[in-house]
Amino acid sequence: MRVAVLGMGEAGRLYAADLAAAGHSVVAFDPADVPFPDGVERAESASRAAAEAGLVVSLTGARFAEDVARQVALAGGEGCFADFNSAGVETKRAVAAALPGKEIADVAVLAPVPRAGARTPLVVSGPGAAKVAEVFGTAGASVEVLDAEIGAAAGRKLLRSAFMKGLAATVIESVSAAEVAGSERWLRDQIAGELGSAELVDRLIDGSRQHAARRVHEMQDCRSYLDELGADTDICDATTSWLQRLVGGAAAG
Known part of the structure; x- marks a missing residue:
C-alpha cells in the first residue's frame, strides 16, 4: 500500500x-x-x-x-x-x-x-x-x-497516561530527594527491582525531562477527560505540576 x-x-x-x-x-x-x-x-x-x-x-x-x-x-x-x-x-x-x-x-x-x-x-x-x-x-x-467512534482510542490513551505519567512523577520526586540525600544510585536500584527494569526507570525520568512541555498538554487533556468522567484528579494535578516544574527548569537552563 x-x-x-x-x-x-x-x-x-x-x-x-x-x-x-x-x-x-x-x-x-x-x-x-x-x-x-x-x-x-x-x-x-x-x-x-x-x-x-x-x-x-x-x-x-x-x-x-x-x-x-x-x-x-x-x-x-x-x-x-x-x-x-x-x-x-x-x-x-x-x-x-x-x-x-x-x-x-x-x-x-x-x-x-x-x-x-x-x-x-x-x-x-x-x-x-x-x-x-x-x-x-x-x-x-x-x-x-x-x-x-472517534475519540474512544484517545480516551483509552488518556486513562493510561494518568497511570504512566503519574508513575513517572512519583519516580522523579523520589529520585530527586535521593540525589540530595546522596542515595540516588541506591534508590534507582530499588525502584528498578520493584518495576523489573532499570531501562524503564531511565525512560520514566529521561523521557519526562525531554518531553515535559508536550506532556503538560497531554496531562491537561487527561484532566479534562477525567473531569468528564466524574473521576478524581489528584494524581493528575500533581503530575502536571511536576511536568511544569521540569519545563521551567529546562527554560532556566
Whole structure:
C-alpha cells in the first residue's frame, strides 16, 4: 500500500522506515529540513503526500493536527486518515470534522515508539480502524480495534497516561530527594527491582525531562477527560505540576 507519513520527528522517521521495510511505498512530509530514512519519498506538502495514499499517518503533534487535516481534505483522495497524535478526545473529533466524508481512524500509541518502532502496540477506533490494523499488522504491531467512534482510542490513551505519567512523577520526586540525600544510585536500584527494569526507570525520568512541555498538554487533556468522567484528579494535578516544574527548569537552563 502507498502510505503517507506526515511529521518526520522521532516517531515519524521510525514509522516511515519500518513501513517501508515491511514492503509499503512510503511518502512523507515535514516542513523542516530534517533527514528522511532511505527508501522514503519526500513530498513538498502534506496535501501532495496524502493525495494518492491508501493510508495517511498523521504525526504532526496535537497542536497542528486539525490544520493538517484541513490541508489533506483539500487534496481529495480516498485513503484512510489515521490520527496518531497524542491528543484529547475533542481534538480527535475536530480532526475528523475537518475531513468530511473521509475514512478516519483515531489511533492511540501505547508505548514509546523508539522502543519498538512500527511494532509499538496500538488501540484504534473509528471507521478506519481495520485499515490501520491491516497495514501495521504487516509491520508486526499488536493492534486492538475498538468497535467505537472517534475519540474512544484517545480516551483509552488518556486513562493510561494518568497511570504512566503519574508513575513517572512519583519516580522523579523520589529520585530527586535521593540525589540530595546522596542515595540516588541506591534508590534507582530499588525502584528498578520493584518495576523489573532499570531501562524503564531511565525512560520514566529521561523521557519526562525531554518531553515535559508536550506532556503538560497531554496531562491537561487527561484532566479534562477525567473531569468528564466524574473521576478524581489528584494524581493528575500533581503530575502536571511536576511536568511544569521540569519545563521551567529546562527554560532556566
